[in-house]
Amino acid sequence: xxxxxxxxxxxxxxxxxxxxxxxxxxxxxxxxxxxxxxxxxxxxxxxxxxxxxxxxxxxxxxxxxxxxxxxxxxxxxxxxxxxxxxxxxxxxxxxxxxxxxxxxxxxxxxxxxxxxxxxxxxxxxxxxxxxxxxxxxxxxxxxxxxxxxxxxxxxxxxxxxxxxxxxxxxxxxxxxxxxxxxxxxxxxxxxxxxxxxxxxxxxxxxxxxxxxxxxxxxxx
Numbered sequence: 001x002x003x004x005x006x007x008x009x010x011x012x013x014x015x016x017x018x019x020x021x022x023x024x025x026x027x028x029x030x031x032x033x034x035x036x037x038x039x040x041x042x043x044x045x046x047x048x049x050x051x052x053x054x055x056x057x058x059x060x061x062x063x064x065x066x067x068x069x070x071x072x073x074x075x076x077x078x079x080x081x082x083x084x085x086x087x088x089x090x091x092x093x094x095x096x097x098x099x100x101x102x103x104x105x106x107x108x109x110x111x112x113x114x115x116x117x118x119x120x121x122x123x124x125x126x127x128x129x130x131x132x133x134x135x136x137x138x139x140x141x142x143x144x145x146x147x148x149x150x151x152x153x154x155x156x157x158x159x160x161x162x163x164x165x166x167x168x169x170x171x172x173x174x175x176x177x178x179x180x181x182x183x184x185x186x187x188x189x190x191x192x193x194x195x196x197x198x199x200x201x202x203x204x205x206x207x208x209x210x211x212x213x214x215x216x217x218x219x220x
Contacts, residue, residue: 008195013119020130021068029140038163043070046169061140069129079194082118111199
């Protein structure tokens, strides 16, 4: 899945997010000399590592092929908590009569509006994880696919970066379990769940581990 697929629908809020965490007009810098540290992956771990090293005076390159901010900003903590917050408000309203609050018998949840709020909040937070912010911290930000050439060189879309140390902070993603027939349906993962604009009639959730990230959902 491409990062653009994660940003559907491409409304004003997702356009703001994109302009911050993967600006289409971004030009990768030209490396000059060896980096003290190369960080592959601009999720939470990669951003903290790069910022910390740069703050200590290291010459740092940060590489990301998708969206800066990783799961937490784009398809994990931030969007999931936005939906959980809306769900809690709806649940409180539906049970308000238990607290003596009347007139809340016909609660209606506007799913499209809930998802739009999520996209708005995500866009508002995105400058904190933006390419421009990390450039201003003195970090060379590269967008593209990284691959190691040797123990001291990494290639990013044909540009070779020399380094003394490297950190791999590429994260993880949901894996589809080998369930017969799963590959024949249009299932969701946390990578595209937050692109929904209409509430599915039914959802089957596969996985019930700790945390509030939804791993895989079969929709109908």
